[in-house]
Amino acid sequence: xxxxxxxxxxxxxxxxxxxxxxxxxxxxxxxxxxxxxxxxxxxxxxxxxxxxxxxxxxxxxxxxxxxxxxxxxxxxxxxxxxxxxxxxxxxxxxxxxxxxxxxxxxxxxxxxxxxxxxxxxxxxxxxxxxxxxxxxxxxxxxxxxxxxxxxxxxxxxxxxxxxxxxxxxxxxxxxxxxxxxxxxxxxxxxxxxxxxxxxxxxxxxxxxxxxxxxxxxxxxxxxxxxxxxxxxxxxxxxxxxxxxxxxxxxxxxxxxxxxxxxxxxxxxxxxxxxxxxxxxxxxxxxxxxxxxxxxxxxxxxxxxxxx
Numbered sequence: 370x371x372x373x374x375x376x377x378x379x380x381x382x383x384x385x386x387x388x389x390x391x392x393x394x395x396x397x398x399x400x401x402x403x404x405x406x407x408x409x410x411x412x413x414x415x416x417x418x419x420x421x422x423x424x425x426x427x428x429x430x431x432x433x434x435x436x437x438x439x440x441x442x443x444x445x446x447x448x449x450x451x452x453x454x455x456x457x458x459x460x461x462x463x464x465x466x467x468x469x470x471x472x473x474x475x476x477x478x479x480x481x482x483x484x485x486x487x488x489x490x491x492x493x494x495x496x497x498x499x500x501x502x503x504x505x506x507x508x509x510x511x512x513x514x515x516x517x518x519x520x521x522x523x524x525x526x527x528x529x530x531x532x533x534x535x536x537x538x539x540x541x542x543x544x545x546x547x548x549x550x551x552x553x554x555x556x557x558x559x560x561x562x563x564x565x566x567x568x569x570x571x572x573x574x575x576x577x578x579x580x581x582x583x584x585x586x587x588x589x590x591x592x593x594x595x596x597x598x599x600x601x602x603x604x605x606x607x608x609x610x611x612x613x614x615x616x617x618x619x620x621x622x623x624x625x626x627x628x629x630x631x632x633x634x635x636x637x638x639x640x641x642x643x644x645x646x647x648x649x650x651x652x653x654x655x656x657x658x659x660x661x662x663x664x665x666x667x668x669x670x671x672x673x674x675x676x
Contacts, residue, residue: 410650413646413650414643414647416639416640416643417434417640417641417643417644417646418430418432418434418640419640420433420434421639421640422637422638422639423637423639427640434641434643434644435644435648438641438644438645444620444623444628445628445645445648447619447620447621447623448620448623448624448625448627448628449625449652451536451622451624452604452606452624452625452626452652453604453652454536455536455539455543455603455622456603456604458536458537459540459543459544459599459606460596460599460600462540462541462543462544463543463544463550463599463603464592464595464599466544467547467551467595468550468554468588468592470551471551471554471557471558472554472558474488474551474555475555475559485551485555488548489548489549489551489552490548491545491548492546492547492548492549493548496546496608497608497611497612499542499546500542500609500612500613501613503542504529504612504613507528507529509525509527509528509530510525512528514526514528529614531618532618532619535618535622536621536622539613539614539622543603543606543609547599550595550598553591553594553595554591554595557587557588557591558584558588560587561583561584561588565583565587566579566583566584569582569583586669587669589667589669590668593660593668597657597660600656600660601653601657604625604652604653604656605625605626605653606626609622609624610623610624610627611627611630616628616631625645625648625649625652626649628645629642629645629646629649630642632645
């Protein structure tokens with residue numbers, strides 16, 4: 370009996386030792402989360418309960434900033450609508466565009482490495498410079514897009530000066546900047562087991578059927594990751610408003626993050642801006658929770674079973 374227990378005790382000691390090493394290695398990550406995420410979040414919540422300009426001592430006012438935001442603020446409703454509208458267009462467009470380009474770049478085509486670099490380069494360029502460059506394309510009188518429209522007999526469009534077109538126009542730029550999603554999709558496509566495609570081909574499946582029943586299920590974890598990252602990024606959008614529109618025309622591109630920036634660094638209402646920040650955090654949390662809640666309905670592991 371004692372000889373039987375010795376291997377069990379040895380395995381138990383090894384397991385305990387591995388657990389201790391794992392906890393020790395997790396300490397830097399926990400420290401980073403505490404000091405770079407949780408403490409700043411608590412600080413933002415505390416400041417949101419004050420009237421503070423940054424130039425004098427903060428005055429505690431409770432939930433007055435939140436009450437004012439939801440009752441008298443003239444920008445909050447339009448800002449939430451504009452942010453969600455932009456995020457939906459940008460996320461949907463980015464996912465479709467990047468997945469389609471990744472599928473093309475995963476094929477054996479001439480100069481494939483060159484084209485992979487070409488599609489990735491926009492992501493690493495300075496965002497402000499990108500938006501300024503696109504403003505020349507969108508220019509109402511002499512912009513390239515309006516030049517093309519006039520050549521085919523259509524009227525000119527005020528891409529960033531018309532409230533009906535400004536958010537879709539800015540979303541198009543965001544889609545064009547999705548080079549990081551292309552790289553991640555491409556990595557996922559290269560890890561789809563070729564044996565599955567070969568088995569499906571032997572069974573008589575055509576290209577569409579192999580994509581639908583083999584490639585797409587294997588890619589669902591990558592799709593989930595890209596969807597999550599794209600959603601979080603686009604719900605915190607600010608560069609287009611700062612670079613091109615200043616929140617206009619009207620309030621049609623006054624995104625939540627731009628509203629927070631305006632309150633904090635233009636009007637010096639830091640407490641009010643922190644309250645807006647917490648609303649952004651709440652919106653992000655709701656969308657993220659919904660995504661995780663529904664993920665088990667469509668994410669598959671390698672074996673094809675639902676998570």
